[in-house]
Amino acid sequence: GAVVSQHPSRVICKSGTSVKIECRSLDFQATTMFWYRQFPKQSLMLMATSNEGSKATYEQGVEKDKFLINHASLTLSTLTVTSAHPEDSSFYICSATDTARGIYTFGSGTRLTVV
Amino acid sequence: KNEVEQSPQNLTAQEGEFITINCSYSVGISALHWLQQHPGGGIVSLFMLSSGKKKHGRLIATINIQEKHSSLHITASHPRDSAVYICAVSAISNYQLIWGAGTKLIIKP
Numbered sequence: 002g003a004v005v006s007q008h009p010s011r012v013i014c015k016s017g018t019s020v021k022i023e024c025r026s027l028d029f030q031a032t033t034m035f036w037y038r039q040f041p042k043q044s045l046m047l048m049a050t051s052n053e054g055s056k057a058t059y060e061q062g063v064e065k066d067k068f069l070i071n072h073a074s075l076t077l078s079t080l081t082v083t084s085a086h087p088e089d090s091s092f093y094i095c096s097a098t099d100t101a102r103g104i105y106t107f108g109s110g111t112r113l114t115v116v
Numbered sequence: 117k118n119e120v121e122q123s124p125q126n127l128t129a130q131e132g133e134f135i136t137i138n139c140s141y142s143v144g145i146s147a148l149h150w151l152q153q154h155p156g157g158g159i160v161s162l163f164m165l166s167s168g169k170k171k172h173g174r175l176i177a178t179i180n181i182q183e184k185h186s187s188l189h190i191t192a193s194h195p196r197d198s199a200v201y202i203c204a205v206s207a208i209s210n211y212q213l214i215w216g217a218g219t220k221l222i223i224k225p
Contacts, residue, residue: 010158035212044120044202045215094159098211105147105206107213109158 003029005097007108014085014115022080022111024095029104030075031097036068039092048093051078085115119143122203122216130224135190137219139203142184146208150177150188153200153218162188162201193223 004027037045051057051072059065069081096107150162163177179186203216
């Protein structure tokens with residue numbers, strides 16, 4: 002079946018540093034990738050939508066200069082949290098779609114802790 | 117009102133009990149997912165449904181498209197089933213995943 006590999010699964014970083022999270026579709030072409038964030042005791046919320054080769058569309062309230070999304074190929078999207086702060090500590094997950102084949106799947110998530 | 121509603125929010129049961137978690141949604145969907153999230157851990161896909169019923173081991177998932185409702189059942193529950201169970205739907209309009217808030221399940225030995 003369609004698999005999305007998300008790395009790292011856990012990361013701890015210092016305040017002020019940047020962290021990159023990768024989301025890779027292993028056996029299909031992800032025409033669209035979505036990035037979500039889970040706040041404590043809340044459901045996952047959409048941060049941004051990215052289509053291969055074009056700029057990501059960010060949801061209201063999400064800082065595009067802080068959460069850099071790159072979707073340069075049909076198999077890879079990255080989310081970079083720049084100048085991370087403790088309040089960025091959260092669970093981040095990507096999902097990927099191949100609409101032509103009716104594939105909707107997601108990564109296993111990344112637990113980010115900023116100290 | 118959230119587009120995906122799960123109930124109950126929290127559920128504590130004794131080992132061996134039959135567990136049911138419910139999910140209702142209000143949007144048109146292409147698929148519904150049931151996922152499991154362990155504390156501090158990642159998310160594991162349990163089922164993806166677009167109709168009917170699926171079974172995997174002690175887990176059963178059903179969906180009623182007309183009623184926009186799905187249930188996840190666990191038979192002969194075990195403490196290792198303790199986790200957060202999340203329902204998510206793929207919106208037919210834009211393929212975006214809409215997530216439920218999750219159900220925290222604790223199975224006591």
